[in-house]
Amino acid sequence: MATGVFSESRAKIKERTLRTDRWWLQPLITFSVLMSFIVYATFRAFENKYYFAEPLVSPLYSPCLSTACVDGTSPLGQPFNSQYFGIGISPALFILIFPLGFRLTCYYYRKSYYRAFWMSPPACAVAEPHAKYTGETRAPLILQNSHRWFFYAGLVFNVILTYDATIAFRNEEKEWGHMSVGTLVLVFSTVMLWLYSLSCHTCRHTIGGRLKHFSKHPIRYKTWTWISALNHKHPTFAWISLFGVAFADIYVRQVASGAWTNFYFF
Amino acid sequence: MARKLKLRIWRGDATDGGLKNVEVEANDGEVVLDLIHRVQATQMGDLAVRWNCKAGKCGSCSMEINGKPRLACMTQVSSFPEGEEITVTPLRAFPVIKDLVTDVSFNYRKAMEIPSYEHPKNLAPGEARMEQIDVERSQEFRKCIECFLCQDVCHVVRDHEENKKSFAGPRFFIRIAELDMHPLDMLKNRKQKAQEEHGLGMCNITKCCTEVCPEHIRITDNAIIPMKERVVDVKYDPVRWLGSKIRKREGIV
Numbered sequence: 001m002a003t004g005v006f007s008e009s010r011a012k013i014k015e016r017t018l019r020t021d022r023w024w025l026q027p028l029i030t031f032s033v034l035m036s037f038i039v040y041a042t043f044r045a046f047e048n049k050y051y052f053a054e055p056l057v058s059p060l061y062s063p064c065l066s067t068a069c070v071d072g073t074s075p076l077g078q079p080f081n082s083q084y085f086g087i088g089i090s091p092a093l094f095i096l097i098f099p100l101g102f103r104l105t106c107y108y109y110r111k112s113y114y115r116a117f118w119m120s121p122p123a124c125a126v127a128e129p130h131a132k133y134t135g136e137t138r139a140p141l142i143l144q145n146s147h148r149w150f151f152y153a154g155l156v157f158n159v160i161l162t163y164d165a166t167i168a169f170r171n172e173e174k175e176w177g178h179m180s181v182g183t184l185v186l187v188f189s190t191v192m193l194w195l196y197s198l199s200c201h202t203c204r205h206t207i208g209g210r211l212k213h214f215s216k217h218p219i220r221y222k223t224w225t226w227i228s229a230l231n232h233k234h235p236t237f238a239w240i241s242l243f244g245v246a247f248a249d250i251y252v253r254q255v256a257s258g259a260w261t262n263f264y265f266f
Numbered sequence: 267m268a269r270k271l272k273l274r275i276w277r278g279d280a281t282d283g284g285l286k287n288v289e290v291e292a293n294d295g296e297v298v299l300d301l302i303h304r305v306q307a308t309q310m311g312d313l314a315v316r317w318n319c320k321a322g323k324c325g326s327c328s329m330e331i332n333g334k335p336r337l338a339c340m341t342q343v344s345s346f347p348e349g350e351e352i353t354v355t356p357l358r359a360f361p362v363i364k365d366l367v368t369d370v371s372f373n374y375r376k377a378m379e380i381p382s383y384e385h386p387k388n389l390a391p392g393e394a395r396m397e398q399i400d401v402e403r404s405q406e407f408r409k410c411i412e413c414f415l416c417q418d419v420c421h422v423v424r425d426h427e428e429n430k431k432s433f434a435g436p437r438f439f440i441r442i443a444e445l446d447m448h449p450l451d452m453l454k455n456r457k458q459k460a461q462e463e464h465g466l467g468m469c470n471i472t473k474c475c476t477e478v479c480p481e482h483i484r485i486t487d488n489a490i491i492p493m494k495e496r497v498v499d500v501k502y503d504p505v506r507w508l509g510s511k512i513r514k515r516e517g518i519v
Contacts, residue, residue: 004425009361011276011368012283018333018353107471107491114470121421124474125333125358133426135468142467145502148495201487205495213449215397231487 005127016127023123030116033239037246041096044249048090050256051249055170056182058252059189059245063160066091075163095157099245102154105147107201108238151202158193165190171264180264185251189244196241199230268293271343273301275313276355279364285353286310292343298354299327299338302366314365322480325413329366330355335415335478359417359424372423373414376434379464380441384453400449406488407444409481410437416475416485422468433465436475436485442466443489446496461497466490 051061052070064073068082114120121128165186171178208224254260271292274285306313318324320339327338360368416436446456460466475485
């Protein structure tokens with residue numbers, strides 16, 4: 001039986017949409033960019049090499065928690081084995097679930113991939129191809145409600161990546177007071193990750209959005225207004241931080257593999 | 267300067283209908299509703315169209331213009347490129363009555379299902395005092411003119427008629443958010459009801475409601491997502507749940 005815009009009682013229009021603009025362009029770009037990142041990140045997660053070039057650690061491998069990790073790649077030690085049941089496991093696989101989960105459950109990325117990947121809907125006022133829809137009311141999509149847990153985990157990762165960006169002010173002999181192109185790349189990536197996290201809707205809620213009386217909590221209210229201003233730019237930070245992480249990893253990989261030389265300013 | 271414009275207007279009722287081509291004169295500064303009125307006055311005397319204020323404040327002239335839900339009185343003819351045909355149809359999420367007029371009673375039924383404001387029992391009328399910073403979030407939602415463009419564009423009901431039973435829609439999520447953020451509202455289970463009875467969980471935050479709102483209310487960012495987070499507080503966050511039990515408070519103050 002016809003449903004949606006083709007329901008019996010609605011205006012008889014045979015087109016799924018009458019939009020005349022290029023509504024398909026945005027989901028297409030989103031799909032292409034996210035897909036490219038997924039393919040690259042998957043390749044890197046399994047590559048299991050070229051993630052460290054003193055003093056630079058790739059954000060896709062940090063903290064490097066496996067016993068197979070190179071010394072100096074984790075401030076938290078190496079609690080995991082490099083093999084389980086005889087199968088070698090890349091250290092990236094122990095940690096990537098957290099930043100991945102944070103982005104996967106992010107309200108902005110949800111909008112993006114529901115439109116671009118699942119076409120639910122592909123664009124506003126463009127009929128979706130699915131016969132049924134239950135949204136985020138049942139498994140697996142009800143797990144989107146776990147976003148705040150990934151947000152908290154993401155903050156821990158931001159602290160670790162800040163540590164990585166800080167030690168990037170050393171040279172290859174571990175002497176402080178130096179700066180290279182790699183330092184700038186890691187600092188930029190980390191700053192963008194912090195902005196992405198702080199502008200997050202869950203952060204906005206936790207800081208003050210959940211309050212009923214702002215007047216009783218002036219400091220939280222003030223902080224909430226700052227976070228709200230950042231929240232306007234959340235989609236921008238989501239994309240820039242994604243590119244920042246990808247570029248930081250590419251840079252570290254190229255330096256670690258010997259393809260590029262990490263130029264030191266001082 | 268006057269120019270000739272090609273319009274395609276949907277004409278018909280629930281049994282049948284289709285797009286009719288007309289050519290109409292358009293003058294500088296005119297909006298699509300002006301063209302529809304000119305067509306009605308000169309070529310289609312029985313064309314049905316709902317309108318009232320012609321100032322973007324009554325929310326009556328909601329329709330779809332080139333496939334996008336818009337107010338006809340706020341859509342400048344000059345916003346379309348020279349020579350582009352303009353297609354005007356009724357809202358496609360609601361039953362059509364005649365031509366450009368749809369039956370939007372779904373929204374009124376949903377409005378009646380939303381629990382109203384509950385005043386504190388210890389405050390007599392006239393005794394209530396609120397600070398501006400406590401009410402300004404809710405005031406954004408009071409700008410709603412009930413044009414129902416957000417309801418029309420929301421794919422949850424637009425593309426799935428069967429969901430109308432269990433889904434209130436973005437207009438009523440801002441109503442729920444307005445009341446839940448109200449500093450004096452005493453209703454305890456508004457968040458649970460939003461999730462369990464009004465279908466908040468069905469929203470997948472694709473933000474089309476925000477895109478079409480003529481009052482530029484940030485429906486998704488300021489109402490729906492905050493409500494989803496408040497639902498997480500009471501339904502999916504064991505730490506907050508435990509904290510509320512230990513500290514003997516609702517968790518939101």
